[in-house]
Every structure is written in structure tokens, then in C-alpha cells.
Amino acid sequence: MKKLIFVTGGVCSSLGKGITASSIGCLLEARGLTVRMLKVDPYLNVDAGTMSPYQHGEVYVTDDGAETDLDLGNYARFTNAPISRANSVTTGQVYRDVINKEREGRFLGRTVQVVPHITDEIKARITAIGKEADVDITIIEVGGTVGDIESIPFLEAARQLIHEYGHANAVSVHVTLIPAVTGGELKTKPSQHSVKELQEVGIQPDVLVCRSDEPLDEALRRKLAAFTNIDFDGIISAYNVDSIYEVPLVYQEQGLDSFILKRMNVESRHADLKLWQSLVRRIKEPKSRVRIAVVGKYMELHDAYKSVWEALHHGGFAHQAAVDIVPVDSDKLESAQVDFAAVFKDVAGILVPGGFGHRGTRGMVDTARWARETGLPYFGICLGMQIMAIDWARHILGWADADSTEFCQDTPHPVVSLLQDQINIKNFGGTMRLGRNDTVFVAGSKAALAYGGNLVSERHRHRYEFTNTYRDDFRKSGITIAGLTPDEELVECLEWPNHPWGVGVQFHPEFKSAPVAPHPLFAAFVKACLDQAKARQTPGSC
Ligand code: GLN
Numbered sequence: 001m002k003k004l005i006f007v008t009g010g011v012c013s014s015l016g017k018g019i020t021a022s023s024i025g026c027l028l029e030a031r032g033l034t035v036r037m038l039k040v041d042p043y044l045n046v047d048a049g050t051m052s053p054y055q056h057g058e059v060y061v062t063d064d065g066a067e068t069d070l071d072l073g074n075y076a077r078f079t080n081a082p083i084s085r086a087n088s089v090t091t092g093q094v095y096r097d098v099i100n101k102e103r104e105g106r107f108l109g110r111t112v113q114v115v116p117h118i119t120d121e122i123k124a125r126i127t128a129i130g131k132e133a134d135v136d137i138t139i140i141e142v143g144g145t146v147g148d149i150e151s152i153p154f155l156e157a158a159r160q161l162i163h164e165y166g167h168a169n170a171v172s173v174h175v176t177l178i179p180a181v182t183g184g185e186l187k188t189k190p191s192q193h194s195v196k197e198l199q200e201v202g203i204q205p206d207v208l209v210c211r212s213d214e215p216l217d218e219a220l221r222r223k224l225a226a227f228t229n230i231d232f233d234g235i236i237s238a239y240n241v242d243s244i245y246e247v248p249l250v251y252q253e254q255g256l257d258s259f260i261l262k263r264m265n266v267e268s269r270h271a272d273l274k275l276w277q278s279l280v281r282r283i284k285e286p287k288s289r290v291r292i293a294v295v296g297k298y299m300e301l302h303d304a305y306k307s308v309w310e311a312l313h314h315g316g317f318a319h320q321a322a323v324d325i326v327p328v329d330s331d332k333l334e335s336a337q338v339d340f341a342a343v344f345k346d347v348a349g350i351l352v353p354g355g356f357g358h359r360g361t362r363g364m365v366d367t368a369r370w371a372r373e374t375g376l377p378y379f380g381i382c383l384g385m386q387i388m389a390i391d392w393a394r395h396i397l398g399w400a401d402a403d404s405t406e407f408c409q410d411t412p413h414p415v416v417s418l419l420q421d422q423i424n425i426k427n428f429g430g431t432m433r434l435g436r437n438d439t440v441f442v443a444g445s446k447a448a449l450a451y452g453g454n455l456v457s458e459r460h461r462h463r464y465e466f467t468n469t470y471r472d473d474f475r476k477s478g479i480t481i482a483g484l485t486p487d488e489e490l491v492e493c494l495e496w497p498n499h500p501w502g503v504g505v506q507f508h509p510e511f512k513s514a515p516v517a518p519h520p521l522f523a524a525f526v527k528a529c530l531d532q533a534k535a536r537q538t539p540g541s542c
Contacts, residue, residue, distance in 0.1 A: 002130045003137040003264050004170040006158045008203075010146045010194025011177040015211045016247075018071030020175050020238070021141040022078035023248040026276070027257040029079055030248075031268040033136040036129045037075035039068070039088050040122065041143035042150035046092035050429045057303030061461045061511055062087070065435025070306045071141060077310060077514045078248070089125045091150060094118055114153055122157035136266070146174070147197050159202040168265050174198055174205035175238070178212040178220075186212055188224050195228040206263055207234040207256065215239040233259050243283050245515050248276055275516050279317065286322035290529050293347040295367045297360035299327040308353045308381065311513035315522030321530055333363030340370040348536070349377035349501075349529035352384030354461070354508060358407040365391045377501040377528040379521070380494075382462050385504030386416040388494050389466055392479050406464050417467045433460045437485060439492040439507065445482035446503050447493050450524035455486075458507035466491035466506070501528030 007021040018039075025035045045051055048059045049067030060073040066085035076083050098121050102112050130138035142158065144151045162170040176191040191210060198205055208230050210216055216224075216237040225232045236254050241247060251257065252271055261268060292312060298304035309325060316323035326347055333343065344350065350371045352364050364384070368391040371378035380388045386404055393402030393415045401408075404416035425431045438457050441448035448454050471491070475481060483493025483505070496502030505521065513519035 002127075002135065002165075002169070003266065004126070004130075004161060004165055005137060005139045005173060005260065006162070006170070006203075007139065007141045007173045007175065008146050008155070008158075008198065008205075009142075009144070009175045010197065011190045013145050015175050015177055016238070016244075017141050017143075017175045018074045019078075019244050019247055020173065020209050020251075021071070021139050022074040023251050024173070024256070024260070025075065025079040025081060025139050026248040027252055027271055027273075028137055028261075028268075029081075030271040030273050030276070031257065031261070032272075033266070033268055034134050035079060035081050036135050036138045037072070037079060037081045037083065037087060038126060038129050038138060038140045039071050039075075039143060040126070040140060040154050041069055041088070041090045042148060042154060043090060043143075044092045044095070044150075045090060046096060046429060047088070047090060049432075053298045053304035054301055057301065058306040059461065060307065061434060061459045061508060063436040063457075063459060065430075065459075067430065067434065067461065069143070070303060071143075073307045073310070073511065076511070086125070086129060089122065091153070094121045094125070094153075097121060115156060118153050119157040119160060122154060123161055126157065126161060137264075146194060146201075152201070155198075155201045155203065162203065168263075171207065171260055171263055172198075172203050172205045173207040173209060173260075175209040175211065178210045178216065180213060184214075186214075186216065186220060188220060188227070191224060192227045195230075199229075205230060205234075207236060207260065209236045209238045209256075211238045213240050231259075243280065245276070245283060246280050249273065249280060279515055282317060282320050283322075285320075286316070287320045288530060288533075289322045289324060290316070290349070290526065290533050291324045291326055291347045292349045292351060292526070292529055293326045293328050293344060294351045294353060295328045295330050295333070295364055296353045297330050297355050297357075299329045305353050307508075307510035307513070308351065310515075311510040311519050311522045312351065312526065314513045314515050314518035315524075315526035317515055318518040318523035319527055319530060321526065323526060328367075330360035330363035330367065333366060334360070338363075338366075340366070344370060344374075344376065347376075348533035349379070349525065351379045351381070351525070352387055353510075354382035354384070356383075356406075361387065361390075361404075361407050365394065369395050372496050372499060372502055375500055375532075377525060377532055378496070378499075378503070379501075379525040380504030381510065382460075382506060382508055385494055385506050386464060386466070388496075388502070388504040389415045389470075389474070392474065392477070392494075393470070396477050396479075397473060404464055413470075415467050415470050416464050418463060419465055422463050432463045433465075435459055437507070439483045439505075440486050441483045441493060442480065445480060445493070446495055446501060446524065447482055447505065447521065450520045452520065458505070458509055459511050460507050462506065466494075500532060501525060 009017040058070040068088035221235040399413040402413035403411040480495040482495040494504045
């Protein structure tokens with residue numbers, strides 16, 4: 001029988017259930033097991049695609065074009081499990097499918113109810129994930145916090161599956177917070193209550209992952225074990241560490257993987273964590289540091305650009321360098337008094353990430369101009385490439401009114417615009433250009449050099465495109481159209497001429513970067529920034 005591991009969260013949100021689920025996946029893979037990862041989200045949205053970054057953080061895009069929760073990005077960074085549309089389940093999808101079946105008459109006149117119809121649909125989606133013959137274990141992260149009204153059908157489905165699979169085949173991991181009160185004393189009461197809440201819905205956790213600033217001592221772990229009916233070895237101290245990539249090692253040290261596997265009677269080899277150990281060593285002992293500005297519009301919220309953040313750090317790992325990210329709100333760069341030299345004085349490169357809507361785009365265009373004119377490495381991602389096109393049109397081609405039709409519908413020079421097939425779309429959800437698409441790069445371009453090849457496949461999430469009628473004007477004025485789709489219909493990459501590293505891509509490379517396999521474009525960009533930092537420090541260099 002296949003094995004299931006459910007990961008739930010208690011006390012409050014944002015405790016790192018996703019990192020816990022991913023770290024367990026990482027440890028099991030290190031033991032030669034094959035895992036699958038699944039996120040179930042209790043919200044009613046069908047997917048994360050229509051949600052504001054302020055509400056929900058980044059939208060993570062899969063190869064098959066699903067717009068999903070950012071935790072799927074963690075799964076992809078920590079494990080080799082394939083991630084697709086099937087790995088993200090929401091209440092919205094479940095209800096939509098059950099109601100569609102009801103309209104088709106598939107319930108043969110029966111009353112359609114949360115139990116069993118909604119719970120059966122959830123169970124079917126969970127068990128479908130690990131169906132392939134070689135899969136050993138599916139790890140299911142239940143979004144939200146135990147006690148939320150929305151989570152109830154998911155917890156009921158989990159309860160039924162744990163019962164049906166039997167205790168040797170299904171494990172429950174509960175992630176909670178151990179807060180410190182004044183004086184630093186650690187308190188277990190919220191976790192005791194949270195476990196009780198889980199027990200009330202019929203789930204006895206086997207493992208308690210306790211988040212706290214400092215490691216828990218043995219006495220506290222014994223107390224938690226006594227109050228929660230959990231074995232002492234199942235009480236794991238998830239204390240704060242400098243890098244999220246240390247978490248698998250912290251868990252392994254406390255025997256979390258062997259505890260879970262013993263519990264499920266799974267035999268496996270010892271964990272081979274050489275790759276992660278050497279990664280963490282390199283993270284902790286960087287040979288150099290570099291400051292890189294990210295100029296975007298959702299800067300208050302760290303999670304809005306989660307994968308970009310991580311990929312920048314990975315780019316640093318490739319050179320044993322620490323990347324210090326300097327968030328810059330593009331809105332704030334729009335007044336006439338802004339001194340760009342002062343804003344970017346201490347940074348060695350600028351990244352403009354993806355985004356939607358007019359706000360802040362003028363600040364981004366002027367930022368691109370600054371990087372282009374001062375020779376500062378620039379990496380434009382999706383919107384960041386479109387911004388490069390607007391800067392070029394305004395300041396090199398001399399069309400001061402050039403814009404994207406997303407920001408100004410009647411611009412006389414729409415260098416970025418909608419393709420015909422996007423013009424009449426009424427629904428927002430799932431209607432962008434989404435998912436995997438190939439790009440062919442010009443031989444010798446910076447992008448081709450970074451990848452070490454001319455043909456790549458990357459993920460997309462955008463509606464607007466570079467306007468093809470302007471290709472000649474752009475080429476003649478010197479910018480390189482460095483990448484196209486294989487049918488040559490769409491522009492995928494722009495590169496500045498005579499510039500250390502000015503590259504814009506219409507796709508989102510950040511989704512495919514991992515700490516143990518940094519994305520080539522991020523690695524090349526960070527290298528250009530490191531070179532820049534060195535050059536700027538050298539007396540006599542410009
Ligand atoms: N708003 C732009 C578009 O839809 C860019 C999208 C993005 O950066 N993801 O084309």
C-alpha cells in the first residue's frame with residue numbers, strides 16, 4: 001500500500017508548514033525513496049491566479065500552466081517531485097467539479113452533501129497523486145490553520161484516509177508555535193490546545209514540529225509529549241536558523257525521517273545528504289557579498305516575489321557569494337527630485353521582476369534607463385523585459401509617448417501590446433499565456449552563453465507581448481532581439497548592446513531555480529554583479 005504523510009498547522013499561520021513538508025520530502029528522497037507533494041488549500045478561489053500578491057504572495061506557475069500557491073515553489077526547490085496542475089487542490093476546484101457532476105446528473109438523484117461527496121472528491125484527488133508504480137510516499141500539506149471553518153472538509157478527508165490506510169501507512173505531522181513570553185520563557189499551552197483541536201476532529205498527530213526562536217530543551221519536549229499523546233522522539237524542535245535550506249539538516253539531526261519511516265515500517269538506506277551539507281556550508285561561509293536592488297511594486301510584502309528572491313540567492317550560491325537584496329519601491333522613483341545615483345549608489349545590479357498594472361511603471365522605466373546608461377547589470381523578468389522595450393523606445397528611438405497598452409491604451413507607439421487572441425477575453429482566471437514554452441536564442445547572446453545552449457523551455461505568465469511591427473526599428477537602433485519562440489512569432493528576450501549584462505526575458509526563469517541547481521540566468525546575472533562590484537571598487541576603473 002502507498003503511504004501518506006499529512007502536514008497540518010496550528011496556533012497561527014505562516015509557521016512554515018510548506019518548508020516542513022518540503023524538508024520531509026527532501027529527507028525521504030535522500031534515502032532513495034520517491035515522493036510526491038500535494039498542497040490542499042481551503043479557500044474558495046479556483047486557483048491563486050486571480051489573487052492579489054498582497055493577499056496571497058507569489059503565484060507559482062507550473063509547466064502545464066497552473067497558477068498555484070507559492071508553497072509549490074518550495075516543493076520544487078527542496079525535492080525532485082514533479083509539480084503540475086494536479087499538485088494543487090483548492091476548495092473552489094473541488095466544489096466546482098462536484099457541482100458540475102451534479103448538473104450532469106451523475107449523482108442519480110441523491111442529495112449532494114459535504115460528507116461524503118466533497119470529502120470523496122478531496123480523497124480522490126489526494127490518492128490520485130501517488131498512483132504511479134514507483135511512488136512510495138505522498139506528502140499532503142493542508143493549508144490554513146486547524147480550527148478554521150474552511151479546513152473542516154479537508155481534515156475530515158484526512159481523518160478518513162488515515163483510518164482507511166491504517167496507522168502503518170498514514171502519518172500525521174502537526175506544525176505549531178512555541179511562543180516565548182516576557183523573560184524568554186517558552187510556553188507549550190497553545191500547542192497543547194492546537195493538538196486537542198486536531199484530536200477533536202479525529203486525528204491524533206504522530207509528530208509535533210515545534211517552531212520557536214531557540215531550541216527546545218528535553219524537559220519541554222517531554223512535557224509536550226505527555227500532554228499530546230505523541231512519542232518523545234516525535235517532538236521535533238524547529239528552532240530558527242539563518243537559511244531555510246538548513247531545515248532538512250535540523251530535522252535529520254533529530255531523527256525525524258527515521259521516526260516517520262519506522263512508524264510506517266519503511267526500510268530504506270541511510271540519508272545521503274552530502275549535497276545539502278555542502279550547500280549549507282557554502283551558504284554559511286560566503287567568499288564574497290553583493291548587493292542587488294529589486295525594483296518592483298509589491299515590495300512591502302516579501303512573499304510577493306518569493307521565487308525571485310530565492311533564485312537570486314541561488315545565483316549567489318553558484319559563486320559562493322551572499323546576495324543582499326535591496327528592495328526598492330518603484331512608486332517612490334517617480335518624482336522629479338529622485339536622485340538615481342543616490343538610490344543605486346551601493347548596489348552592483350538591478351532586477352525588475354514581473355508585475356501587473358500601471359502603478360510604478362514609470363519608476364521602472366527610468367530605472368532601466370539608469371542601468372543601461374551607467375552600465376549597471378540589469379535583469380528584466382516578464383514585465384521587466386517589457387520595461388526595457390519601453391525605455392528603449394522612449395530614450396533611444398525618441399518616442400517619448402511609447403508605452404505598453406496595458407498602461408496607456410491609446411499610446412501612438414504601443415511597443416508592448418495584446419495579441420489578437422487576448423483582445424476579446426472576458427474572464428481573468430487562467431486566460432493568460434501560461435506555462436511552458438520554448439525559446440530559441442541568438443547564438444553568442446548573453447542568454448545563450450548563460451544557458452550553454454540556444455534552445456530552452458521556460459514558464460510564462462503574461463498577457464502582453466513585444467509588438468512585432470516594431471522589431472525592425474528596434475534592431476536597426478542596435479538592441480538585440482536575442483530570443484524568439486521557435487515559430488518566430490513572439491519575442492522572448494531583449495539584450496542591450498555594449499553593456500556588461502542587460503538581459504530581459506519574457507518568461508519566468510525563477511520558477512525553475514533550486515539551491516542545489518541555481519538557474520543559469522540568475523547565476524550569470526549574479527556573476528555580472530560580482531564583476532561590477534569588483535570593478536567599481538578598483539581605483540581607476542569607471
Ligand atoms: N503585466 C504584464 C503582462 O501581462 C507582465 C506580466 C508579468 O510580469 N508576469 O504581460
